[in-house]
Amino acid sequence: MIPTVSASGLSLRYGRAQALDDVSLRLGQGVTGLLGPNGAGKTTLLRVLATAVPADRGAFAVLGHDPATPAGRQELRRRLGYLPQTPGFHPDFTAFEFVDYVAILKELTDRAARHREVRRVLDEVDLADVRGKRIKKLSGGMRQRVALAAALVGDPGFLVLDEPTVGLDPEQRMRFRELIAQAGEGRTVLLSTHQTEDVAMLCHRVLVMAGGRIRFDGTPAELTARAAGRVWISTERDPAAKAGWRTGTGTFRNVGSPPDGADLLEPTLEDGYLLTLDGAGAEVAA
Numbered sequence: 387m388i389p390t391v392s393a394s395g396l397s398l399r400y401g402r403a404q405a406l407d408d409v410s411l412r413l414g415q416g417v418t419g420l421l422g423p424n425g426a427g428k429t430t431l432l433r434v435l436a437t438a439v440p441a442d443r444g445a446f447a448v449l450g451h452d453p454a455t456p457a458g459r460q461e462l463r464r465r466l467g468y469l470p471q472t473p474g475f476h477p478d479f480t481a482f483e484f485v486d487y488v489a490i491l492k493e494l495t496d497r498a499a500r501h502r503e504v505r506r507v508l509d510e511v512d513l514a515d516v517r518g519k520r521i522k523k524l525s526g527g528m529r530q531r532v533a534l535a536a537a538l539v540g541d542p543g544f545l546v547l548d549e550p551t552v553g554l555d556p557e558q559r560m561r562f563r564e565l566i567a568q569a570g571e572g573r574t575v576l577l578s579t580h581q582t583e584d585v586a587m588l589c590h591r592v593l594v595m596a597g598g599r600i601r602f603d604g605t606p607a608e609l610t611a612r613a614a615g616r617v618w619i620s621t622e623r624d625p626a627a628k629a630g631w632r633t634g635t636g637t638f639r640n641v642g643s644p645p646d647g648a649d650l651l652e653p654t655l656e657d658g659y660l661l662t663l664d665g666a667g668a669e670v671a672a
């Protein structure tokens with residue numbers, strides 16, 4: 387793998403909260419998923435890599451550009467697309483005006499070329515037909531696509547997406563996944579999400595964070611394999627389970643250390659994720 391992004395020893399503390407604790411990683415092309423419970427440090431890591439906030443310690447580079455120098459930071463920002471958790475739309479802007487505004491911030495100064503680029507990215511996310519509509523009139527799924535279009539301005543090599551599928555219905559989420567997969571061709575995409583299906587369906591690689599640290603780094607299949615032989619069904623709640631719940635059929639689905647002779651099930655990526663969090667000392671809902 388030729389790394390697009392490499393980071394070593396990133397740490398950042400907010401008062402008593404150690405949001406990032408010695409995080410090192412290397413990312414190449416394709417979509418990498420970032421999973422973790424609330425407060426794990428996912429947004430903080432994305433914000434640091436997007437140069438929105440500096441780390442207290444550590445270093446990183448994107449496409450060879452080091453944000454520690456003003457010139458490196460400027461070059462890095464030119465190659466970066468960032469979809470933050472709250473995109474900060476002005477609701478009275480049309481989709482075109484918002485993306486155009488972002489394009490101006492990205493220093494696309496030639497008006498005709500900039501407008502061509504705005505039309506191109508809105509086409510790319512299938513919003514050509516509504517580009518003159520006010521953002522407040524668009525559905526949640528369309529708004530997220532406007533935010534993705536804004537992140538795609540200037541054809542960035544590194545795309546940072548912070549929980550882009552949150553609040554979308556299943557159909558919108560599926561549509562958005564297609565767009566992310568498309569965006570991941572020839573680019574490095576880092577996608578934070580609470581949806582383990584996003585990772586299972588989209589990502590060639592997955593990182594799991596908890597307590598500001600990376601607890602797992604591998605393929606989705608490797609994360610799923612962590613739960614092999616550790617998921618079982620029972621007719622009663624099983625005290626051996628780290629997590630367990632009654633399913634729609636009335637049986638209990640358990641994740642943990644099964645008793646002898648347990649009726650084992652095929653694990654999912656979510657099972658592997660839950661067991662990884664348990665190993666990291668994070669709370670696993672039972």
Ligand SMILES: Nc1ncnc2c1ncn2[C@@H]1O[C@H](COP(=O)(O)OP(=O)(O)OP(=O)(O)O)[C@@H](O)[C@H]1O
Nearest residue numbers: 400403404405422423424425426427428429430431
């Ligand atoms: N601006 C801030 N000021 C103070 N504390 C912060 C700030 N941003 C994050 N934190 C703290 O840093 C830790 C990591 O937060 P972060 O938002 O990065 O987690 P997260 O994994 O993105 O969570 P979520 O899934 O809820 O978005 C938490 O303890 C959080 O309360």
